[in-house]
Amino acid sequence: MYRYDEFDTDFVSARVEQFTDQVRRRLAGDLDEDQFKPLRLMNGVYLQLHAYMLRVAIPYGTLNGAQMRKLAYVARTYDRGYGHFTTRQNIQFNWPRLKDIPAILEELAKVEMHAIQTSGNCIRNVTADHFSGAAADEILDPRPYAEILRQWSSLHPEFSFLPRKFKIAVTGAPHDRAAVQVHDIGLQAKRDANGNVGFAVFVGGGLGRTPMIARKVRDFLPEEELLAYCEAILRVYNRYGRRDNKYKARIKILVHETGVETLKADIEHAFEEIRHGVLRLPQDEIDRITDYFAAPAFAAGADADALDRATAADPALAAFVERNLQPHKAPGYASVTISLKPIGKAPGDATADQMDAVAALAERYGHDEIRVSHEQNLVLPHVRKADVPAVFEGLKDTGLAEANAGLVTDIIACPGMDFCALATARSIPVAQRISERFGTPDRQRDIGDLKIKISGCINACGHHHVGHIGILGVEKKGEEYYQITLGGSGDENSAIGEIIGRGFSYEEVVDAVETLVDTYIGLRDAPDEDFLAAYRRVGDAPFKEALYGTA
Amino acid sequence: MKALTANRLIDGEVVWLGRSGQWVEMLHSAWGLETPEAEAEAMAIGAQAVTERLLVDPYLIDLRRTEDGIEAVRFRERIRAKGPTTRPDLGKQARRETSAA
Incomplete structure (x- = not known):
C-alpha cells in the first residue's frame, strides 16, 4: 500500500491545522457562512438535512486494517456508531458536529487519511477497480497511476477553481469494474505488443441530469505522457468549460457542445506544448510509486482442496463462494466481496463493530488489505482459498455474510x-x-x-x-x-x-x-x-x- | 401557518424559532407564524441569530394542523423534524420527550 512520505505528512497536517483555524474563526464570527462554505467544502464538510456530513477520502478505495479501525473509532466517538460507504469509494459520516470535525481530521491524519478532494470544484479523489492488484483478468495494477494522478492533482494551482467537479477513474483490466466511461476522464491501462504500458483515454462521461458516455480520445497514451495529457485535458476544460450555468459546467457538456473532434484537436494542441516538459513521467518515479503497491508475498499453502471440501459440506458457504468470490491472479487465492447489502438494510452502511470485524479479518486472513467498491461493498482482495471458510464464519458473526454480490439485492x-x-x-x-x-x-x-x-x-x-x-x-x-x-x-x-x-x-x-x-x-x-x-x-x-x- | 427553521451552526442540529423567541429542537415547540407581521418578526430574529453565529441559513416552512398538533407540509421538512424514515433510532424521533411543557 501507499505510505505517506514526509511531504504528504506535512501537507495533511498543515491542512488539518488550517481547517481547525477556519472552524475556530467561523465559530468566533470572523468568517460568515458565505466565506466559510467553500472552505469547509474543500475539506469534505457538507451541511445536510439533519446535521453536518463529513466525507472522508479512501484513495482508489484502498485501506488497511488500522485505517478501518480508525473509521470505526470516528463512528463510535464522534458519530452515531456507523458510517456510509459511497459510490465514490469514500465513507461518509452523517452526524458529526462542526466543532468536533477538527479533532476527527486530526485522528484520521494519524493513519494517513483525510477529507481533501472529496468535494468542491476540484479534481476529486481518483477511483479505481476494487479488485486492482488482485484480479485474474488484470493486465496491470492501475493504482500506482491513480496515486501519481493524486500527487499531481492535490493543490494543483491551475485547477483549484474549475468550472465544476472533475472525476477520474482508472482500471487495469479489460472488464471495466470502475465504470471509467461515465467519468470526466476514464483511463484503461493496457500493454502494447512490446509490453509497454499505456492507456486508452476516455473524456466527457458523466451521469447527473445529462448522462453521457465518454468518448475515446486516445487508444494508447504512453504511460510517461499520462500527466501531460491529463493536464492538457484539464487546461482545455478550464479554459472553455462553461461557468455561466452549473448544470452545464461539466466537461461532458463541453464535449457535447464543441464536438469531440474539435475538442480532441484542442487537447492535442495543448498537449504538444507541454509533452516534453516537467510532466513527462520518469521511469524511476513510476517504479518508485509502483513499489508501494507491490503484491504481498502470496503463499497458497499445500491444502489446495480445502475450500472444495468445505463447500461440499456447507451449502451456505457454497452459495457465498459462488457469488462473493472473484478469481485471483495468484494460485490458491481469491478476492472476497463483503456485501454491505444484508437483506433489508441500508446499502453501504456499516456499524463501527462491523468495521472493526472486517479490519480483524483483513489483518488475519487478507494481508491487511481492504477495498471499498463503487458498488458500496467492501472487498478483501487477497484471501487464501483455504481461509475462505474462516472468513465466511467471521462475516456471519458480524452480519455481513450475505451471498448476494451482483444479485438483485446488491443495490x-x-x-x-x-x-x-x-x-x-x-x-x-x-x-x-x-x-x-x-x-x-x-x-x-x-x-x-x-x-x-x-x-x-x-x-x-x-x-x-x-x-x-x-x-x-x-x-x-x-x-x-x-x-x-x-x-x-x-x-x-x-x-x-x-x-x-x-x-x-x-x-x-x-x-x-x-x-x-x-x-x-x-x-x-x-x-x-x-x-x-x-x-x-x-x-x-x-x-x-x-x-x-x-x- | 409557517415556522422559521435553520440548522444550528456549532453542531448542525435542526432548530425552529420557538414561541418565546428561543431556538427549539422539537417542531411541536415551534412558533406557528399566522400573519405576515409574525413572519417578518421571525425573519428578523433569524437574521440576528445568524449574525450572532447561532444559525445557518434560516428559512420559512409551511405548517399545517393535525390531530396531534402541527406538522410540516413538505415531506422533506417532516423528515427534518423527525429523522431518517429508515432509522427510527436516529434523529429527533429517537428522543424520549414527546411534548413541550
Missing part, C-alpha cells in the same frame, strides 16, 4: 431524502423494500446477475442511468415519484438506460420492479441469459406491456 442507492439536502425523494427505503421482496436465497439466485441502482434526485449519485434497472426518485405535486429506466450499464459496454414509461408512486415502485423481473424470467432464453442480455435481445416492448398493458 446501489444514494442517501436520498432521508439524509441529503439535495434529494427530492427517498432512496434507501426503496432499496430496502426491493431487497426484502427478492431477498430469499433461492429467488435471488434464480434471477441471477441484475444491477438495480437508485438515485433520490436528478444528480444521480445512485448511478441509476447505468443500472440494468435504474430508479430515479423525483418530487411530483409534493409526493415521491419514481421513474424507471432499463438497459443501462456501467462497464466496458456502457449504456445509458432508457425511460420505460410513466413513473410510479413510492407504494407502487417495488411492485413495478417485480413485474419487470418476472417479465424477464418469463422471456429469458435460458437461466444464464441475464436481465441485461435479455433486455438487449428483446427490447423494451415486453416490459412496457407488462407494466402498462398494450397501447
Whole structure:
C-alpha cells in the first residue's frame, strides 16, 4: 500500500491545522457562512438535512486494517456508531458536529487519511477497480497511476477553481469494474505488443441530469505522457468549460457542445506544448510509486482442496463462494466481496463493530488489505482459498455474510431524502423494500446477475442511468415519484438506460420492479441469459406491456 | 401557518424559532407564524441569530394542523423534524420527550 512520505505528512497536517483555524474563526464570527462554505467544502464538510456530513477520502478505495479501525473509532466517538460507504469509494459520516470535525481530521491524519478532494470544484479523489492488484483478468495494477494522478492533482494551482467537479477513474483490466466511461476522464491501462504500458483515454462521461458516455480520445497514451495529457485535458476544460450555468459546467457538456473532434484537436494542441516538459513521467518515479503497491508475498499453502471440501459440506458457504468470490491472479487465492447489502438494510452502511470485524479479518486472513467498491461493498482482495471458510464464519458473526454480490439485492442507492439536502425523494427505503421482496436465497439466485441502482434526485449519485434497472426518485405535486429506466450499464459496454414509461408512486415502485423481473424470467432464453442480455435481445416492448398493458 | 427553521451552526442540529423567541429542537415547540407581521418578526430574529453565529441559513416552512398538533407540509421538512424514515433510532424521533411543557 501507499505510505505517506514526509511531504504528504506535512501537507495533511498543515491542512488539518488550517481547517481547525477556519472552524475556530467561523465559530468566533470572523468568517460568515458565505466565506466559510467553500472552505469547509474543500475539506469534505457538507451541511445536510439533519446535521453536518463529513466525507472522508479512501484513495482508489484502498485501506488497511488500522485505517478501518480508525473509521470505526470516528463512528463510535464522534458519530452515531456507523458510517456510509459511497459510490465514490469514500465513507461518509452523517452526524458529526462542526466543532468536533477538527479533532476527527486530526485522528484520521494519524493513519494517513483525510477529507481533501472529496468535494468542491476540484479534481476529486481518483477511483479505481476494487479488485486492482488482485484480479485474474488484470493486465496491470492501475493504482500506482491513480496515486501519481493524486500527487499531481492535490493543490494543483491551475485547477483549484474549475468550472465544476472533475472525476477520474482508472482500471487495469479489460472488464471495466470502475465504470471509467461515465467519468470526466476514464483511463484503461493496457500493454502494447512490446509490453509497454499505456492507456486508452476516455473524456466527457458523466451521469447527473445529462448522462453521457465518454468518448475515446486516445487508444494508447504512453504511460510517461499520462500527466501531460491529463493536464492538457484539464487546461482545455478550464479554459472553455462553461461557468455561466452549473448544470452545464461539466466537461461532458463541453464535449457535447464543441464536438469531440474539435475538442480532441484542442487537447492535442495543448498537449504538444507541454509533452516534453516537467510532466513527462520518469521511469524511476513510476517504479518508485509502483513499489508501494507491490503484491504481498502470496503463499497458497499445500491444502489446495480445502475450500472444495468445505463447500461440499456447507451449502451456505457454497452459495457465498459462488457469488462473493472473484478469481485471483495468484494460485490458491481469491478476492472476497463483503456485501454491505444484508437483506433489508441500508446499502453501504456499516456499524463501527462491523468495521472493526472486517479490519480483524483483513489483518488475519487478507494481508491487511481492504477495498471499498463503487458498488458500496467492501472487498478483501487477497484471501487464501483455504481461509475462505474462516472468513465466511467471521462475516456471519458480524452480519455481513450475505451471498448476494451482483444479485438483485446488491443495490446501489444514494442517501436520498432521508439524509441529503439535495434529494427530492427517498432512496434507501426503496432499496430496502426491493431487497426484502427478492431477498430469499433461492429467488435471488434464480434471477441471477441484475444491477438495480437508485438515485433520490436528478444528480444521480445512485448511478441509476447505468443500472440494468435504474430508479430515479423525483418530487411530483409534493409526493415521491419514481421513474424507471432499463438497459443501462456501467462497464466496458456502457449504456445509458432508457425511460420505460410513466413513473410510479413510492407504494407502487417495488411492485413495478417485480413485474419487470418476472417479465424477464418469463422471456429469458435460458437461466444464464441475464436481465441485461435479455433486455438487449428483446427490447423494451415486453416490459412496457407488462407494466402498462398494450397501447 | 409557517415556522422559521435553520440548522444550528456549532453542531448542525435542526432548530425552529420557538414561541418565546428561543431556538427549539422539537417542531411541536415551534412558533406557528399566522400573519405576515409574525413572519417578518421571525425573519428578523433569524437574521440576528445568524449574525450572532447561532444559525445557518434560516428559512420559512409551511405548517399545517393535525390531530396531534402541527406538522410540516413538505415531506422533506417532516423528515427534518423527525429523522431518517429508515432509522427510527436516529434523529429527533429517537428522543424520549414527546411534548413541550
